[in-house]
Amino acid sequence: MTIDLVVHSAVGIGGGLYLFYSGFRELRIKRTIENIPTSKINTGAVGSNVEIKGQIDSEVQTAIQAPLSGKGCLFFSIEIQQEVRSKDNSYWKTLDQCYSHDGFYLNDGSGARALVYVRGAEIKREKSDKEFLTRSNRLDELPPSLIQALTEHRDKLKRFKWENSSWLFSNRIRFLEWCFVSGEPLYVLGSVRSGFKAEKRKKLKFKYFLSAKNKIEQDESLKDRYDENRDGNLDPEELERGAKILGYHHQTSQEKEEEKPKPAVKMIFHHTPPHPFIISNMKEGTLVKKMNWVSALKLFGGPVLALAGIYYLTLNFL
Amino acid sequence: MDMVFLGGILFVLAALVGYFFTLYNGLVALKENIKKAWANIDVILKQRYEELPKLISVCESFAKFEKGILDRLMSARENYQRAQSMGEKAVASGQISSGLQGLFALAENYPELKTNQNFMQLQERISQLEETLADRREFYNDSVNNHNIRIQQIPDVFIANFMRLQEVEMFQVSEAERQDVEIKIDLPEF
Structure with a gap:
């Protein structure tokens, strides 16, 4: 009984102190989010603590199916947790996490895209989309789509042993899934390095130049427009310059209709400790409100827990 | 019970000190964010300053091009070179932006110049820089706004007073930039 009490009290004190520290960390990140204005991907500066808001870009990534929910999405994550039980309580311990891709693209409509590498990021979502519960002695009975996803990312699973344990020592295992669907609005705060340069202005294609030249030659009003020296006669130089202007105009408008040019990648987000790296599908205001509550709970709950631990210790030993 | 009471007092003290540090560091970050945004x-x-001589030299190579606007641009560039403070640089930047608006609008009247490859490239490059400048000015003003609000809010105001933080001015559009560009263009009648 005494040893149990000491262990519980020590866990309470340790946990309380950790919660207290973690509350301050949450508060600091919340203030960072509030203090940093949103940058535009195309023109924002790179460095630490860059905030962007945009939609997950479906133009460059093909849709995939999330293994548990079966949702059509562009990016998914599977978190594998194991239940750890003691005499009185139990909790879920994360063993591993794997993602469908290393990252995803975000587009904020400013004319460029950001590439977000997810590893190391703090993902703040309202809740996980789907979960699957099993036991460690029944790992061969997983749904086929989950088996396929885990097989594809097996090399990234370091702590999860994908083999059946004996029935006697089996634990509960939980698979949590969340995913980002096409066009989902996301908030990202993190360190940024520069992406590739913007696409250069395209050269005038000869066919557009030629068709513009023919058009000017046949159209009196166009001849008049490009007659620079106003002598009533369109010189070959004037015709060439006019054909260049008109041809380029036709080419750009034609190309805009035919293909939507893909915006360049201007920002690359990646995990750079000790700077915060946050990805959330909540609006900035909602995220800040949630962090406010979480930090307040931790800042008050932590000391209460630690003091309760101290109280039980002193009650029995002093 | 004494231990719990002592522990409680320690936690309250730690919370107060921690909160003070959080607010203090937050205000330092805000102040530095403004400097970074300005940088x-x-x-x-x-x-943009470095691109101007190239643009002016391309325009000068066209004998017919109006010299007045180029002189105004050169003088704005010199003002920027002389500017030391943030405010002076902002004013000179406004003069350059206004000069460039005028120059590009005037260039519409010179088809020969408009099709010049160098001019086209410079125009595109400067337009991109202008667009970036506008966005970064907006970002700077947001940073200044956050700072100015924070240093007046409770409880930050007490620490801001202790740090002697003062309101920072926004980067506003200059009078020159606000004015419409006046250009005489002799367009052929259609």
């Missing part, structure tokens, strides 16, 4: 504007101003 990011300055980089673009410098890049």
